[in-house]
Amino acid sequence: MIFFVWLLMAAGGASAQASVSQLNSFISCKPFAAKSDGKQACIVIVAVRNADGTIAKGKTVSLQSSRSDHDVIEPSEAVTDERGITHFEVRSSQSGTSTITAICDGVEIERGILLDGAVGIYTFDGIETDNIVRDLSLQENHGKLFGGPELVPGKTGQAIFLDGHSQHVEIPNAPSMSGADGSYIEAWVRADTDVNDRELQIIAQKSYAHRGDYALALNKGRIVYHYRSAQRPKDQLEEALSLARVVQPETWRHTVGFWEGSDIEERVRHHGYVRGYVSGETFDPQPKSQQVEGIWMGRKEGQPFSIGRSGDDSSHFHGTIDEVRVYNRALYDEEMRRNYSGDTTITFGLEPPSDFQADDQTLPECVVLAWDLCGPEVTTYEIYRSDHSDVTITPENLLIVVPHGRDHFRDYNVRFDSSYHYRILAKSFTNASLASEVVSATPFPAAKEEKWYLGDGHFHTFTHDVIAEDFTPELTLAEAKKLEFDFVLVTEHNSLGSYFRAEDQATEDFIVFGNGQEISDGGKHRTGAFLRHFIPTANQSVQEQNAMALSMGAEVGPNHSEYREGPNNITLFELVNDRDWYSFDTWDNQYLKKGIPVIAKGGSDAHGRWSVKRGIRWCVWAERHSYMAIKEAIQKGRTLAVDGKGLLCMLRVNEAMIGDRLQITSGTPLEIKIDATADEGAITEVKLIKYGEVIKTWEPNTSQFKTTWNDKDFDGQSTYYRLEVESEELELKAVSSAIFVVEPS
Known part of the structure; x- marks a missing residue:
């Protein structure tokens, strides 16, 4: 009989605590903004869980809005399915923000936790004598306490206190937690008094061989997140470690880390690929650590997921851990904030940004687009461009997807003898506003001066394998300007991470191509220039990666490599890297002799301000000092590779x-x-x-x-x-x- 009851509990059936729990049940809203047209909907999911964390299926749930006079909820009530969830759609014809709550068995459910992509949600509430830690997500990745951790008051409800020696939670390996395509961990932690002395304390980690597939940890009070690539050596980490101590002893901190993953459709994160965050009394959207690296396939060791230690019984956490959530994708800033605060609001009145303007007078051969920012519920802006004044919202006219938080964009892909017409719209995930009114611009030409323009074709502005506090696009490119570079092609490792910030540094006398990538697949590195989106390396051959670059009108070719027996679908060849010249045999025999017009390129491979002083490595003969003139000259092969000025x-x-x-x-x-x-x-x-x-x-x-x-x-x-x-x-x-x-x- 006891065994039968245990089976029911494990399957989510009746238990001694089969009552709906306010602490374990939650609301998930996505999209959380919509037009106030009475048609476009915000989607609300209610997950109902019992006091011990088991699934509460067959329960009737009603949804309520704080603006009940204006909002229409469909259906008015619903019954939880086998997974313990219900779906609702909320529409409104009146602009405003509504707070959503749910009622089930008389229990008011009012905390928000994002469900999309969740593979583990652990509140540590309702743990019984069986020591089972229930996963409240849809994946049922339940864990178990080991070593007898103490159950203590947490940030919300109950938490676990770990002694830093042996106590931990272990979750069996599951395909959903592999993190192969992206990973994200967040947790509230209250580190003990020795936080600044412990070199490594694991908050949560998947697998343990070579320090795990991915992990969120503290290192002497600093936040660190890492993941390991299937295309790298097994012992190599892609790690983002903060320079400063950001976690204080005996103080609650919300810690987050993620690797953004290898999804080519994820084009809005242009800041960094491995990042760590820490928030205190208020949510802080600024990363405390970051590394621009990561379009790989994550490594999968097939070992357990651990909370509070590495799976090899090392790096134990000392202190209190609460509200651990694991996702198989990176969350947007607003999603992180909503998880941080438990937000259940939805917003109606999704509209295009106001005061949309096109400036064609500030920079030659450039249109500077600017707008007023919408609210935090907006996740991206889409800008459409056409040669015709009636700019239709079609995929063919989509110019760029701009991440939230940016209120301008520089369009350099223009000709001075043409007029351009633009519209902008705001999006909350799949929900889109109407498009703005059309704005128009006619760029003016740069002064004609046919000559060699001096620059660099291999240039890093964000940290990769060098830890430097002043390693930013602004400071690194300022050094290049100081040294009188005419142009720079920015080539972050596996990322367009600095695209917007890099091109913002351009002036009339200094051209910046922010749309380059050092395509790094663990073997031969290549430059991709003038890319529309990054080149993923996971599950693609070098030839396929090159083909993807060429298909978008980009240029591509090897970096710091003789590239013997490489594929023929290249257009660039980096003959010099820093001061190291490579044999010209491959360039001549494999390409030029076959009539393949692979052009000469040089690169300093500068990593940070200090190495910008390596100087000029690539010269381009162009008739004007402008973005388009230099780009077109490169595409025509008007280049020299040099090892200095x-x-x-x-x-x-x-x-x-x-x-x-x-x-x-x-x-x-x-x-x-x-x-x-x-x-x-x-x-x-x-x-x-x-x-x-x-x-x-x-x-x-x-x-x-x-x-x-x-x-x-x-x-x-x-x-x-x-x-x-x-x-x-x-x-x-x-x-x-x-x-x-x-x-x-």
Whole structure:
């Protein structure tokens, strides 16, 4: 009989405490904003649980709104299903914010917990002598207490106090908790007096081999979140650790950590991919730790999930833990705030931002769009652009998805001889407002000045494997401006993490391409330039990753690698990384000789302000100093790879210049023109390369070198020319992209 009752309890059936619990039941709202048109709905889910955390199925639930005169709730009441949940839709024709409560068996349910993506919700309320810690989510990932933790008053209801030696909670391994596509942990903690002395205290961790698949922890009072990639070595962590101590002893703190995951549709998080948060008396949306890394597949060890220790019986937590929640995706800021406060409000009156403006006079060849921010219930803004004044809201016209909290966007992908028309709308997840009125702009041109523009094609502005307090887009790019860079291509590891903030740093004299990525799949690294969204590396071959970049009109190619036997679908080749030059054999033999126009690129691989001083690595010949002019020049192959400032060269074949494809008939004379300049010192060697072979060498030993030289007449066989120039005195080298010579097709 005892065994039979235990089975009923484990299955969510009747138990000694089969009464609806206010502490264990909750309301989940998503979307939590809608238009006040009486049609668009906010969705409300009520999860009903008994006092011991078991599922309360077959219970009648009614939903109430604080604005009952204005809101329509459908259905008026519902019965919980096998999972103990009910669904409601709430609509209104009157703008305003409503607080939602539910009634079940006379118990008022009024706490909010987000259910979408939840794989573990642990309140620690109603734990009985069986020591079972019930999971209130829909996944039934129940755990068990070990070591006899004390049940103490918590942040809400009951919590567990852990002695820092052996006490913990263990949840058996389950596919839903793998975290392979994204992970998130939050918990209220009250660390004991020794928090600043303990090197590592695990709040919650999945698996334990090599410090776990993902984990939220404290390290001497600092917040830390990490996850491990299936594409990295097993012992390598992607970790976000705060520099400062953010958790004080014997003080309640709301701790959060997440890895944003590998979902290509998740395009709104442009800040960082591994992050940690800490809040006290009020919710703090600013991350305390972050690392821009992470479009991988998470590692799955198949070991238990632990609360209060690492699964290998180490790194025990000392103090009180309450309200642990685990999700298989990262939560938006407003979702985190709602979990923090237990919010059950929904908002009607979802409208487009007011005061939407288009400024075409501040920057050349740029339209600066600005608007007034909506409320926190808005998760994203969508901007639509068209050449026609009647901007229709269609996927083809979608220009950009902007995360909440941003009130402006710079549109650099414009031409100065065209007019553009824009509309904006606000979204709360799937719910969208109406679109704004149309605003229009006609950009003015940058001054025409055809020359070499000096910059960098491999540049990091956010922390990856370097801990630096001043490692931000603002400070890092300010250093590049100070050093008189003309342009920078930002290439964060597996992220467009600094896109908006980076491009905000651009001026009339300093162009920033924030839409680059160092595609890092644990093997060969590549640059993606001019991307519309990031390139995920999980479950994709290098060839597939390259193809995705090219499909969006981007450029792609290897970084700091000879790239032997690499796929042929590339357009860039990083010949120099910092001061290290790579063999040109692969570039010549695998690409250029096959007629594949892979252009020369250089990169400093700067990580933070201190390494920006490595200087210029990529030069682009453009007719104007503007975003579009430099971008189009790169796409035409008008580039030099260099290892510093002070050495430039130009190559022309007949009327063609670097990057061109010269089409001539057999027997046409070939006139080669070379122009090289060293700012200081002498040019010591100039090499003309034809089809991978040096056909002519000069040793001018002057600061300027100009010559015209005639090659044999074109024999009808496709070929190419490129140039290498050196200055031993300056210890500089410049290598040009190729000019292809072919017969007309």
